[in-house]
Amino acid sequence: MAMLRLFRYALALFALVVLPLLYSSLALADGALLGVWKLNGFTVESVETKERRYPFGQNPKGYVVITADRLITVLTGEGRKPPGTDEDRISAFKTLIAYSGQYRIEENRLTTKVDTAWNESWTGTDQVRIFRLEGDKLFIETLPAVSVTAPELGIARGILEFERTK
Numbered sequence: 001m002a003m004l005r006l007f008r009y010a011l012a013l014f015a016l017v018v019l020p021l022l023y024s025s026l027a028l029a030d031g032a033l034l035g036v037w038k039l040n041g042f043t044v045e046s047v048e049t050k051e052r053r054y055p056f057g058q059n060p061k062g063y064v065v066i067t068a069d070r071l072i073t074v075l076t077g078e079g080r081k082p083p084g085t086d087e088d089r090i091s092a093f094k095t096l097i098a099y100s101g102q103y104r105i106e107e108n109r110l111t112t113k114v115d116t117a118w119n120e121s122w123t124g125t126d127q128v129r130i131f132r133l134e135g136d137k138l139f140i141e142t143l144p145a146v147s148v149t150a151p152e153l154g155i156a157r158g159i160l161e162f163e164r165t166k
Contacts, residue, residue, distance in 0.1 A: 033105075033110075033133070034067065035065075035164055036063060037065075037066070039075060039161070039162055040163050041060070041160065042060045042062075042158065043158070043160075044150040044156050045159060046155070046156050047144045047155045047157060051153060053153060055147075055150045056077035056149070058078065060077055062076055064138070064162055070102055071102075071103040071112045072099075073099055075160075094149075096118055097148075097149070099112065099114045100115060100116045101113045101116070111127070112126070119148070130142075138161075138162040140158075141157050141158065141159050142157050142158040
């Protein structure tokens with residue numbers, strides 16, 4: 001009986017820990033992450049209150065392009081218009097996220113070493129994201145921090161959903 005219980009614990013540990021690690025490592029090895037991913041949704045959620053905001057609107061636009069050695073991200077808010085005034089340019093800047101760099105995958109973490117960004121304070125930094133693949137859907141979450149798009153939420157996480165383009 002004790003041996004059976006030990007076997008069940010070992011099997012559960014394998015299923016909960018080892019298989020997800022293998023899957024995320026294989027995601028890069030088998031090319032599952034490679035391609036062009038279209039943004040379907042972008043939400044910022046307070047870690048403490050679970051309050052959600054849509055800083056780029058309900059229908060944001062954007063893509064993540066993942067090649068064998070580079071990640072390029074461009075996200076914009078819905079309803080953006082060409083800026084005509086300094087105020088318009090400030091608003092346009094606040095509804096944009098764009099960066100690029102080489103990346104690495106460790107377990108379910110996607111880390112981009114940013115070499116170009118819309119916000120120079122990101123250049124030279126490591127941007128760490130948690131990812132999950134479900135068929136042709138890619139889910140990416142930021143690590144908890146003060147959001148650049150919704151700082152009023154305090155410590156928050158960005159939740160992005162992408163779909164592979166055909």
